[in-house]
Amino acid sequence: MAEQSITSKPQSLKSSYWKAISAIVWKDLVAELRSRESISAMLVFSLLVILIFNFALELDIGTRRTVTAGVLWSTFAFAGTLGLNRSMAVEKERDCLDGLLLSPVDRSAIYFGKAISNLTFMLIMEVIVLPIYSVLYNINLFNPGLLLVILLGSIGYTAVGTLLASMAVQTRTRDLMLPILLFPVVLPILIAAVKASSGFLSGANINDIFPWLRLLIAYDVIFIALAFMVFDYVVEE
Amino acid sequence: MIEVKKLVKRFGLKTVLRGIDFEVQPGEFVALLGPNGSGKTTFLRILASLSKPSLGVVNIAGYSLPKQSAAVRGLIGVVSHMSLLYNDLTAEENLRFYARMYGLQNAGLRITEVLEMIGLDLRRRDLVRTYSRGMQQRLTLGRAILHDPDVLLFDEPYTGLDQEASVMLDGILQTVAKNGQTVVMSSHNLSRTEGLATRFDILSQGKIAASSTRDELGKSNLLKFYNQALAG
Numbered sequence: 231m232a233e234q235s236i237t238s239k240p241q242s243l244k245s246s247y248w249k250a251i252s253a254i255v256w257k258d259l260v261a262e263l264r265s266r267e268s269i270s271a272m273l274v275f276s277l278l279v280i281l282i283f284n285f286a287l288e289l290d291i292g293t294r295r296t297v298t299a300g301v302l303w304s305t306f307a308f309a310g311t312l313g314l315n316r317s318m319a320v321e322k323e324r325d326c327l328d329g330l331l332l333s334p335v336d337r338s339a340i341y342f343g344k345a346i347s348n349l350t351f352m353l354i355m356e357v358i359v360l361p362i363y364s365v366l367y368n369i370n371l372f373n374p375g376l377l378l379v380i381l382l383g384s385i386g387y388t389a390v391g392t393l394l395a396s397m398a399v400q401t402r403t404r405d406l407m408l409p410i411l412l413f414p415v416v417l418p419i420l421i422a423a424v425k426a427s428s429g430f431l432s433g434a435n436i437n438d439i440f441p442w443l444r445l446l447i448a449y450d451v452i453f454i455a456l457a458f459m460v461f462d463y464v465v466e467e
Numbered sequence: 468m469i470e471v472k473k474l475v476k477r478f479g480l481k482t483v484l485r486g487i488d489f490e491v492q493p494g495e496f497v498a499l500l501g502p503n504g505s506g507k508t509t510f511l512r513i514l515a516s517l518s519k520p521s522l523g524v525v526n527i528a529g530y531s532l533p534k535q536s537a538a539v540r541g542l543i544g545v546v547s548h549m550s551l552l553y554n555d556l557t558a559e560e561n562l563r564f565y566a567r568m569y570g571l572q573n574a575g576l577r578i579t580e581v582l583e584m585i586g587l588d589l590r591r592r593d594l595v596r597t598y599s600r601g602m603q604q605r606l607t608l609g610r611a612i613l614h615d616p617d618v619l620l621f622d623e624p625y626t627g628l629d630q631e632a633s634v635m636l637d638g639i640l641q642t643v644a645k646n647g648q649t650v651v652m653s654s655h656n657l658s659r660t661e662g663l664a665t666r667f668d669i670l671s672q673g674k675i676a677a678s679s680t681r682d683e684l685g686k687s688n689l690l691k692f693y694n695q696a697l698a699g
Contacts, residue, residue: 246570253567261555264594320553328517329551329610333568334541466519 250335254343255350261320262351268316272355276309277362284366294367299427302363302371303420306356306380307387311409313351314391317344318399327399331465341461345392345454352384375430375439382446383423386453390416393457397464419453422446468493468618468649469514474523476509476673483509485673486523491651491666493617496644498664499653500693506673507653508548511622514651515545528617541569544611547622550603551610554596558587558606561595562613569614577613584642585609586635601632608639619643621652625659633659661689669696 262268283301287293321327321344330340360380364371391412398407422445429439469491476484483506491497499507512518513525516536525532527539545551552561559578566574582588585605595603604624611619621640625633640663643650654660660667667689669677677696684692 246568249567249570253564256567257553257556257560257564260560261553264555323554324552325547325549326551326553328545328547328549329565330568331517332515332540332543332545332551333565334537334570335568336537 246335247339250333250339251343251346254330254340255346258317258344258347259350262347268313268351269354271316272309272313272351273358275312276305276355276359279305279308280359280363280366294369295431296428298363298367298369298371298431299424302359302380302427303383303424305359306352306384307413307416307420309355309359310352310384310387310391311412313355314348314388314395314412315398315405315408317348317351317392318395319404322399322404327465337462337465338458340465341392341396341457344396345388345457348392348395349384349388352388353381356380356384369431371431373430375436376427379423379426379430379443379446382443382450383419383427386419386423386446386450387416389450389453389457390419393453393461393464396461400465419446419449422449468495468528469651470524470526471514472524474510474513474525475521476506476513476518477521483673484513484520487670487673487675489668489675491649493649494647496650496663496665497652498660498667499651499670500655500657500660500667501653501670501676502697505670507670508622510670511545511547511620511651511653515543515620516540541614542616543618543620544614544616545620545622546604546607546611546624548626550595550607552595552603552606555594557592557594558582558598558609559591561606562609565610565613571614577615581609581613584612585639599632600627601629601635604628604632605635605639608636612643616648618649618651621650621654623653623655625654625656637663657689657693667692669693671697 280301287297321330331337360371394411394415395408398404398411401407422442426439426442426446429442469489471487471489474484474487475482487510499510501507509518513520514527516532516539519533528542530538532539556564562578562581563574566578571577579588582591585608587602587605595606598606624636628636637659644663652660652664664681666678666680667684668675677692679692
């Protein structure tokens with residue numbers, strides 16, 4: 231209060247930008263550690279998907295290698311939508327999104343905070359799924375090139391997903407809306423990720439894989455820049 | 468402190484606010500009264516920079532909305548229908564999170580001060596999901612005053628509160644008023660606002676239908692003034 235206040239006026243917006251991003255990431259991680267809602271839902275779902283593929287396809291060892299990239303990215307993409315939906319639903323539950331929007335920071339800081347949280351949850355899910363997949367399908371997935379593709383693909387996926395989840399959460403049919411909006415937009419990232427992953431798994435020449443990696447990096451940069459520019463309009467009433 | 472001229476807000480074909488002129492001096496406590504659907508929440512959301520005006524001018528502390536909304540957001544505290552609090556964080560963690568979002572220095576001291584003020588110091592490490600509605604509303608108030616804002620916007624702060632929590636809210640609002648902070652509060656509760664506000668504006672069908680200071684009202688009943696404004 232005016233009489234009782236200790237020096238508590240906001241600092242300049244520039245100095246608050248990184249603090250705001252780290253505050254959102256910290257808040258999401260603490261809340262997730264307590265509730266374990268997002269990661270456990272994503273994990274259970276992704277394990278079910280790879281189990282279903284394992285039994286449904288009944289593949290020989292040669293074919294397994296060729297379908298691995300597709301199965302992995304289908305699993306990550308479907309499980310990822312659960313995490314994205316939950317991440318924004320938490321913000322909508324008690325109008326917490328309004329609380330974020332009322333903060334005196336550039337609204338892109340909110341986007342980056344949420345995107346980093348979503349990426350962290352997705353990477354945790356992937357780190358757990360990969361060894362289980364390796365055991366189930368008897369394929370070594372600990373290939374540095376593949377891990378790089380997974381990182382780049384996940385960055386692109388969460389960059390687009392966070393933006394579209396912010397849009398979808400404001401609609402009445404938000405759970406249905408996100409996959410409908412997300413998958414057509416994220417398709418180029420998924421195609422590039424599957425092609426690059428497949429290349430690394432089959433031991434293809436790096437010159438054949440490089441165009442797909444470049445495409446992934448380009449999409450990541452484009453979608454992050456686009457989200458930075460339009461997030462303010464997306465969350466507007 | 469707040470200057471609004473010819474404010475119009477449309478949602479598609481529906482016009483919710485129809486040319487509002489509204490001015491609040493520093494330290495004034497304005498009660499915004501009106502029936503459901505009169506546009507109170509929409510008006511407060513525009514002042515809070517959560518919604519953009521379709522037409523008109525909105526200035527807060529010399530900053531223009533929506534152009535300078537980040538600067539305005541640092542000067543205002545908002546209490547709405549919802550708590551804007553995270554269930555899976557404790558009271559202290561919720562305030563620490565908002566302190567970081569507002570870039571507060573000495574956040575620990577300020578958080579303790581605010582928790583003592585709202586009477587939740589002993590429950591500071593409890594998850595918000597374990598709080599009663601009244602306790603959550605007190606914490607919501609704590610969140611709104613954490614950064615010591617110049618302007619406070621309250622949208623129906625008494626909604627869902629029991630008698631005890633309402634009395635506590637009265638006390639906090641009286642402290643806010645004494646400290647000279649500018650307050651705009653929408654409410655249905657005429658009896659509670661009567662003792663707090665220095666001015667009463669009646670909003671009807673998207674327009675300010677009548678306005679009166681407490682001194683002008685004198686001994687006449689606020690309810691009578693309210694009914695006359697809506698009838699007229």
